[in-house]
Amino acid sequence: MRELVVLGTGSQVPSRERTQNGYFLRWDDEGFLFDPGEGTQRQMLYAGVAAGAITRMCITHFHGDHCLGMPGIVQRLSLDDVPHPVRAHYPASGQKYFARLRYAASFFERAELLEEPVEEDGLLSVGSFGQLWARRLEHSVDSFGYQLIEPDGRRMLPDRLAAHGIVGPAIGRLQQAGSLQVDGRTVNIEDVSEPRPGQRFAFIMDTRLCENVLRLAQDADLLVIESTYLSSEADLARRFGHLTARQAARVAAECGVRKLVLTHFSQRYQEPERFLSEAAAEFSGEIVVASDLSRTPVPARR
Secondary structure, eight states: OEEEEEEEOBOSSOOSSOOBOEEEEEETTEEEEEOOOTTHHHHHHHHTOOGGGOSEEEOOOOSGGGTTTHHHHHHHHHHTTOOSOEEEEOBGGGHHHHHHHHTSSOOOOOSOEEEOOBOSSEEEEEETTEEEEEEEOOSSSOOEEEEEEOOOEEEEOHHHHHHTTOOTHHHHHHHHHSEEEETTEEEEGGGSEEEEOOOEEEEEOSOOSOHHHHHHHTTOSEEEEEOOBOGGGHHHHHHHTOOBHHHHHHHHHHTTOSEEEEEOBOTTOOOTHHHHHHHHTTOOSEEEEOOTTOEEEOOOOO
16 A cells, blocks of 8 residues: 555644654655654554654654654554664754654654664665655755655566566566576566656755755655745745745646646645645645544556
C-alpha cells in the first residue's frame, strides 16, 4: 500500500479545525513520518497509525509546528518496544534542538533511534523503497525538502512468459540474470516484459520559491507542499519564507506533478475552498486541500 495519512495541516499555532503539522507516508513496507508537530502522537491514534509502522522520521526544519510532537513519538517508540531501528533525518545545524527534543523528559529508552543529520543537498539513503534525497530550501532557518524516488523497473507479462515456456522459479532467475536459456534459446527479459516507471514522492514545507522546490517536485506522482497563504498575501509569504497556493500549483504544473496536496495553512483562513479555487487556476491535475486525518493514495503507476 502507498498512501499519505495527513495527521495535521495547521501552521504556527493549532486551531479548532487543524492540528499542527504531521504526515505519515506508507510506502510498501516502509513508514515515513514527516514533521511531527504538536499533537502528532494523538493524531496517529485517531488515524490508526501505530508507532511500530514508523521506519524513518524526516524533519524539514526546527520551527515548533514541525517538530514539537517529536518527544512523544520518540518515547512511544520505546513504550511500544518497536523492534526495528528508526532512522531520523533532520538539518545538521539543528543538532542541539534534536537532542533537546529527543530527551525532553525522563523515560526508559529501549527503541533504537539512529540519527542521520542532513548537512547538504544529496542522496541520504538507498533501500528497498528506492532513494531518499534531501535538498535545501529557502526559509528563515535551515530547511530541507525530501524526495523519494523509486528506480524504474520492468513489468513481467504473463502471456509472453507462457509463450516462451518460462514458469515458476525460472521467472525469478530471469529477473535476476536478465536472460535465460530455454530449450536452447536465449530469452532476454526485454522479450517478456515492458518498462515500469518508478514512482516519485516529494515533501516540501516552509520555503520561498527557489530552484530546489522545482527539483524536488519534478515528475512527482504525489507532491505534498505548503501553501501557507493565498496570493493576496504574496508579499507576506515572501517576507516570512513561505509559498502561496497559486505558487504551489504553478510548481506542480511546471514540474509534471500528477497529484497535488496543499497543506500548512495559516490560521487566518477559514475557507479551504479558496485554496482549491486559486490552485485550480494554475494546475489542471488532481488537487487535494488536505484536512486533518484525511488519507490520500499515491496515484496508480503511469
